[in-house]
Amino acid sequence: MRNGGHIREEELELLALGGLPDDEAAAVQAHVAACGECAKKLAESRGSAALLGFTAKQERPAGTVKAELMARVRSSSEREEHYAWPMWRQNKGDGETAEYVTSRRKNGWLNWVLAPAAAALALVSLALSWQNRRVSEALEKQRLATETLLHDRERTSKLVAVLAAGDTVTVKLAPTGETVGSGVVKYNGRMGMVAYSVQLPVASAGKSYQMWLIPVKGVPISAGMMEKGAPSLGPVWMAEVPANTETKGFAITLEPAGGMPQPTGPKVLAGAS
């Protein structure tokens, strides 16, 4: 199937025609999803295959199909308007209002009383709806703030526990290359917790700093990313690592944003336990 790392053109043509069995099609599609060159060739093959549509006997569909399509489109547009102005649409479309309109013709004098009342009711409903939304938004903000506070409290408790424990070790990090910076790591193997504070230049676009625990045996273990959204408490970053890991030290590398399973970028800071 492969030709120099790419899917052979005949396989792409078969996929475009729908002539590949499902399992083979899935394998080719998986490659194409990650390969721009093959995706381009597949698109071209699909273009050629699309021409086969011209060999079908050309017939115009019934006019009702277009009418139904346009009605469906209009209905979706109305739903959007309905969503934007719920009170207006409900009042406009519901049965009671329709009944009111009917009775209005029969009882002209009553309209003078009911029409302003209905308008006032609509305004009150609109105001209440607006107020209700504001209250809901405020409650949601409050809930998020509470959750953040609870998370911060939990992190604070963990950080205090790490800092206060007698078996927590401190590792100082120093530059290993041209990057200027420094850092301090507090590691408690029993708890499987790492807390660290680091001074480093802002990472370049698309890159992030990643902390690694260097175990005595085995490969480095990620101890978290220093990027927005990662667990932190102010300037202190925190990460959980497998408990009771014997460590030789810690190091920070510059990796693609989001991190890597193993170090791939340059080491900027390091320190031995």
Place this chain on the structure above:
Amino acid sequence: MATAGTSGETTSDWSLLARIAQRDEVALSALYDRYSALVFSTAKRILHGTGEAEEILQDIFYQVWETAERFDPERGSLAGWLLVTARNRAISKLRRKRQSADELDENGVSLTLEIEARAAQNVLLDKVRSVMQSLPDGQREALECAYFEGMSHTEIAEKTGQPLGTVKTRIRSAMETLKKVLR
């Protein structure tokens, strides 16, 4: 909501699509008039019935209405997408398969020819039919089995009694000939 229409023969697909993204019903109507026969005929050729072909036709244009802003003119042809999507959905119905595996992304068909004008469609129609008629029977049969019946190369080999390698070669040769139309 709708804006004034323009000539369906001269406005480009992408101009229409941009207007559809702005919820312009007239633009959708023009695009429908331009391609509905091609889409419908492709689906009907596969399904051999009008009802399901009409359903596919309507669903595809409704999808255009709903997702017009997602189409990227840099990455593919709208006409090609309409045709291939019609084919794939019809095959899915024919074989009662789930659509997800066959569904294309919005920009996955590259068709370099301009077929926005009715006259251009007619010219291409004649050209493709002429090319298909010029193909040896075995090549044409293999192409049609794959495209209009959704058969895999293995199924085509079983149906025609030809070795798998022969089927692949026939399809490859036929596709090469078809590609010449695009050049």
